[in-house]
Amino acid sequence: MRKDVFELANHDVDCPENTFLNNFQLVNSESSIKYSFNCLKSKAIGKEIYESSTPINLTEKENKKNKSVNFLNRHNIECKNNYVLQRFKLIKHMDKIHYIFRCVKANCNGNDNVKTNDVEVGKYDLENFKDLKFLIKENQAIKGFQLNVIESLWSNKYEYSINYCTLDDKLPELKINKHESLLLSTIQHDYVTSILQLEKQDVNCTDGVLTGFGLNTSVSEKINYLFNCKSLSLLENREIQSFETADATLTDGNSQSIDSLLKTKINCEKGYALQGFKLERKLNKNGKIQIYYKYSCLKVN
Numbered sequence: 001m002r003k004d005v006f007e008l009a010n011h012d013v014d015c016p017e018n019t020f021l022n023n024f025q026l027v028n029s030e031s032s033i034k035y036s037f038n039c040l041k042s043k044a045i046g047k048e049i050y051e052s053s054t055p056i057n058l059t060e061k062e063n064k065k066n067k068s069v070n071f072l073n074r075h076n077i078e079c080k081n082n083y084v085l086q087r088f089k090l091i092k093h094m095d096k097i098h099y100i101f102r103c104v105k106a107n108c109n110g111n112d113n114v115k116t117n118d119v120e121v122g123k124y125d126l127e128n129f130k131d132l133k134f135l136i137k138e139n140q141a142i143k144g145f146q147l148n149v150i151e152s153l154w155s156n157k158y159e160y161s162i163n164y165c166t167l168d169d170k171l172p173e174l175k176i177n178k179h180e181s182l183l184l185s186t187i188q189h190d191y192v193t194s195i196l197q198l199e200k201q202d203v204n205c206t207d208g209v210l211t212g213f214g215l216n217t218s219v220s221e222k223i224n225y226l227f228n229c230k231s232l233s234l235l236e237n238r239e240i241q242s243f244e245t246a247d248a249t250l251t252d253g254n255s256q257s258i259d260s261l262l263k264t265k266i267n268c269e270k271g272y273a274l275q276g277f278k279l280e281r282k283l284n285k286n287g288k289i290q291i292y293y294k295y296s297c298l299k300v301n
Helices: 005-010 069-074 195-200 258-263
Strands: 012-014 019-028 033-041 045-053 083-093 096-106 108-115 119-121 140-151 156-167 173-180 202-204 208-216 222-232 240-244 248-250 272-283 289-299
Touching: 005 083, 005 096, 019 083, 019 140, 045 083, 069 140, 083 156, 108 140, 195 272, 208 272, 240 272
Parallel strands: none
Antiparallel strands: 012 083, 019 033, 045 096, 083 096, 083 140, 108 156, 119 156, 140 156, 173 222, 202 272, 208 222, 240 289, 248 289, 272 289
């Protein structure tokens, strides 16, 4: 049974979220064709995706309705740097075709390419495509592919050229960045230095986790936090937990000192690191001021 290139438009090679395309092969029988493909999970795969397509092109010459497989060589599926293939599908437009495809963000550690074996195939059909095979490791993801046509007077041969990247799932740590919160007055209207001034200080690492912080009082009658953040790759893949500490009640006057912070405790679970914190306050039912921390912990391993 002849199977022309339009048969491929009935099949969607689509990997689910948080996975990548590791391998694919056309399975051909007397009555039908289908794709067999592998979708694998990896910590190196992000959530950011984009979709693209190849240009629309012909499948025939001079109005010959042959729908030739040869014309697939005009379609080069290729993800941009640090993205890998997650989906591809052939689309037909009358007697023309193109590919749509989806790429997902990935932490790649080196790119390479490989070619399949070449097979002899009839000019217009998909016979013997099942014999086109390639093998890459489980930590390698397809970035793109293109069919190569080797033409001669006697026969046509085909092969796939496959571009792939080796995934790095160790989630490498990046550089340390220095930050500081707003520099504000420590003095209230009654000329008493109050711990409540700290509620105006927001310590937050938007691109990673805290590696250190300290209270800066080097400017007279002003205060702020100095803190260091270590950036982490694939931040969108990491779970964030948000917490509040237990309430600590303040009384009047000079007791609004830093000693009150001894009653609060910030703690992240094993495998998590502190991303940020901020002092908050509220009134209890007796009209007393209570302080507590809001803080977030980011999964690091």
